[in-house]
Amino acid sequence: MNDYRILVVDDEEDLCEILKFNLEMEGYQVDTANSAEEALKLDLPSYNLLLLDVMMGEISGFKMASMMKKNKDTAGIPIIFITAKDTENDTITGFNLGADDYISKPFSLREVIMRVKAVLRRTANVxxxxxxxxxxxxxxxxxxxxxxxxxxxxxxxxxxxxxxxxxxxxxxxxxxxxxxxxxxxxxxxxxxxxxxxxxxxxxxxxxxxxxxxxxxxxxxxxxxxxxx
The missing domain is CATH 1.10.10.10 (Winged helix-like DNA-binding domain superfamily/Winged helix DNA-binding domain)
Incomplete structure (x- = not known):
């Protein structure tokens, strides 16, 4: 077990559990939330990374990221967007909101784990x-x-x-x-x-x-x- 805490936010419960299981196998501490509303009630500053789905209920992943970037306590938390939306405009929107990476569904779990490790390694330097x-x-x-x-x-x-x-x-x-x-x-x-x-x-x-x-x-x- 290492000290990195990851929050997975996705309205697909099965996907959350799959990601949680595989990331925990890599030694990360992982929590899940099935909506942005649920995630925003958590102690977000305690997490080192968010895996954030774009297409959710009333509060989208993009909107949640925007809210976090405006709050000094959560502005520096790295975000990887996970989404079925993969058009160029969506990717640009994600990066303009401060995303550290962007993964389109369907994806391989190995790819997700590699991206997570890369972002944590990169952001730990600052x-x-x-x-x-x-x-x-x-x-x-x-x-x-x-x-x-x-x-x-x-x-x-x-x-x-x-x-x-x-x-x-x-x-x-x-x-x-x-x-x-x-x-x-x-x-x-x-x-x-x-x-x-x-x-x-x-x-x-x-x-x-x-x-x-x-x-x-x-x-x-x-x-x-x-x-x-």
Missing amino acids: QTREQEQLQYRDLVIDIPKKKVTISGEEISLTKKEFEILLLLLQNQGRVFSREDILAKVWHDEVYVLDRTIDVNITRLRKKIGNYGKYIVTRLGYGYCFECE
């Missing part, structure tokens, strides 16, 4: 200490002091570069479109071009050296910080 520091390996963001260090050495970033790095690292694995970054970093400033974001990303990658490769371009979608 840790928030006392909500004041965000760290990935030896890259540390001191949020109150607006300071970034690598191996203890301070990196000189502009305000926008700092805010872009903080946004991406706080939401590692989530793809942000240029429009998202404009809204969150530039807010209501006028006459900001998409190209401005590309220039800032390029400068940021250069300044953080080897960590620049983790700021990944998803062609046609945007940017994300992708941990190994």
Whole structure:
């Protein structure tokens, strides 16, 4: 038994039990819920990962994920969507909501277990200490002091570069479109071009050296910080 707690949310009870059994065989602690309403009554911050079905009753998986991302206590919990919906638009919706992965039914249990292990391994690398520091390996963001260090050495970033790095690292694995970054970093400033974001990303990658490769371009979608 390991320390990872997983919540499976799906209105197919049989599927929940199959996933629970197989994940427990891998050593995870697993709970199940057959609706978003039921899941939202649980102690969500105690879970390390959610496997979340999209097509459920009144509250869909997408809606539940959106609710969680707006709550600071649950915003950082990784989510893997499991769904019969596999069109491109649904996939984009899932990732825009902060999904860490997306698996379409029918799927193999081996695939699910591999995806679960990959997401947990990836998200375990990023840790928030006392909500004041965000760290990935030896890259540390001191949020109150607006300071970034690598191996203890301070990196000189502009305000926008700092805010872009903080946004991406706080939401590692989530793809942000240029429009998202404009809204969150530039807010209501006028006459900001998409190209401005590309220039800032390029400068940021250069300044953080080897960590620049983790700021990944998803062609046609945007940017994300992708941990190994």
